[in-house]
Amino acid sequence: MRSADDHRVPPTRTDPKGVRVNGIKLNRRRLLTGAAAATAGLALSGCVGRSLGDYSQVSGQVPPKFARRDRVVVWSAFTSHNAEILQAIVDGFNASQQDIFCEIQLFPGYDALDSKLAASLTSEQIPDIVTLSDVSWNRYFLAETLEPLSGYFDAAFTPDEFHPRFLAEGTIRDEIYWLPWARSTPLFYYNKDIFAAAGLPDRGPETFTELREWGKQLKGFTYKGAKVKMRGYTGADDWYFQGSSWAFGGGYSDGMIPKLDSEETISSLEFDRAFIHDDQMAYLASSINGDFAAGVTATICNSTGALTSLLAAAEFDVGAAFLPVQEKPGVPTGGSGLAVLRNSTSARKKTAWEVIKYLADKGAPDWSLGTGYLPVTKSAINSPKIKARNAKTPAYQVAQDQLDRARTPDIMRRYVNETIAEMQIALQKVYASDADPGDVLHEVVRVLEPAIKQTLPKYQRLVAG
Template sequence: MTTTRTTALRAGMSRRALLAASGGVLAGLSGLAAGCGSRAFVQATGAVPARYARRTHIVFWHSFASIVGDAMQKLVDEFNDIQDEIYVDAQFQGSYDQTAQKLAAGVIARQVPDISIFSEITWRKFHLADALEPLNDYFDADLAPTAYLDQFISEGTVKGTIWWMPFARSTPLFYYNKEIFAKAGLPDRGPRTWTELREWGPAIQGVRTASGPAKVHALTSGDADWFFQAKVWQWGGNYSKGLEVTIDTERPIAAGEWMIDFIRKVKMAYLSASSNIDFANGVAATTEMSTGGLRNATEQAKFPVGAAFLPAFEHFGCPTGGSGFGIMATSTPARKRAAFEFVKFVATPQKSAQWSIATGYLPIIKAAQQEPALLAATKENPNFAVAVRQLERTRVQDLARLVVPNANVTMYTALQRLYSSRDSVPDVFATLARKLRSSADLMREKYDRHYT
């Protein structure tokens, strides 16, 4: 869940077309990662500066751009400068989904990096394809699994084996324009419930901005399914129970119909092509964005930014998200060990805190939360503490979104259609459920083999 996840695609290919292609490539992964066949895997290409020529060369693919990308490169540069044995070659590959698509193509072409960033969705596809290295044996006295927040290290663990290491972990947050709230006579806090935000709507709409009356709430398009996961829980439903799809049942439909009334009936919410830009420009008074967008939102906005827990409805609901490291099974033993040395470096409390301060991502190392620099940053901008406080109330997303092939693009495409048309919620969710069930049935046996 980063700003790069919704970055405009290169080469004129639409995001939807790219992800469809990605699904096809990912489907062809199984068996290739284990090294079958006569042609060996080689390292993805990358230039090595002369001063690093005698080191072990590690190719690292990532998905961070803009402010977050600068923070990532700073960590890489610091690692390269504090030791003389390893050179990490950081290469930006686009959004999480673009990176996964390129990595899948690289596995099939047998040319891959040594370590890559994977989202909470994409790592599972590569794990199911046997393309990831098991990591338990790489931990030592300098870094133990217990250093990480329990819920994050457990998300990358399957049957006692760690496959995915936490790094840029996030949750959705509710963002609000403090200036508009003050002019509307509202309290300086986020709404405790969606009903309360709807009650505040007329006051917000009464505030004039440079672009006209303030809009109440901008709905994001690119990760609509991640944010709607929270709403489904808030209304007492689920996307799925295990792999049994339930998006077309009573409670998810009720959540969808409430949001459609918010858009169509009272006209307080709208589907934005870029909710973060609309919010930063003062067009929309509120929106939902990732914790990982906090630094970017704060610096882009020309007004004081407020951050709060997600609103509740009958229940509170908030999913975890974001990304972490996976080491490729096809790398050489020496490069795998070297790649893990970089993981250990960014997992020190000081560097974990540095990453959180620079980006807004959660401090995933327990001791990082007590680092003086992070404590000082939180005191200066209390928004940095909101996601940490909300974390204890979050949970892992429903299984269908995480493991069903192309579930996220199928889901957010359906939600985009719903938010921008006159289609009914039962019809849209019924079609969505049929597609998800069909895909779930195709991969059920493989999932059971790996996870149960």
């Protein structure tokens, strides 16, 4: 992560092969390598080359005191503070019984984990449990590498333990493949000190139009000696644009039929372009969290999972509100969940299930408390500690309440791997270089046509029916 002093993006230029942001050329080759290319290849070709149970367990270090136990390996994409919280929970599991040792192997984010997992499936040496993001697990499902989990539940541990909305997102044709864990939605965060000093209401804007009007009101305002922008945008994640595209009545797709070049979706990106380049009250940030904490920008949209860290970093009162509405609400769910790999042995999968049960029961409240991610199980939702935290810091309750407006990202964003990479390029062209939103989004649809056609038969066979 860049330091909080890197407030602004330097002058940018585009060329036929990509866009430069902070001196880094972000082109298709860069964004389609690693996880993107790996999971795309998996989804299209499939990787179950041998019968179930043939794949060996990845190697690792087992402490001597746990040497006689059955070993479960979890591949985790969580870093820094969140990694410490997960490790503490797993340490509790290891101390709670004497038969299983759970080992966490860390990766610096979802892309790094996906790349390694694709390679491990090819080499037939795999972990037992993986934390897969909301836009990667679907592709592993298409590759037929995930274990169906419905049959592992029993009377003592039923699917009803999980939040029904989140559980449904991991269910295909009445079979569960992906269990909720680190789930989130975007929130609208604002600097209460700036809002108060500028005469803005102590709330989030009702609509995107109101947000832009507030930006014009804020123009010329200084905070701690520096001029303030109304909003910092990120070009590293198109998740937020998925939400705003819905808010303007558009979206990514209707099933597998693209809607990115619809009038409504173009209008949502035109709003961003005008806010940044015409009003000059928003900008493409290198670190939205760092800029917000430093008071460089009055507002950002970021995950509910960022709430705890933002509260700790900011030296001002942080406001949290629902995302703005325009024609309708636009709140995408996100985050990650837990999956078991299909090509493990039956014994390893049953042992892994014991870890999952502990995480869902004993671990879920501590996870939500420690990280700020939404509570996804009954034990977490009904936790007295979580209820007390929400009462003390209402922003956490705002995050839970907004879930009533949330929906799963569009099919094309979840199943056509290239979609996210192409949309990152598109957003960066508009945010950094004032490209025409209509031209950019029509080009995205054109580029994605071959990937859609290639993915469609397997999607129809395994998902749509």
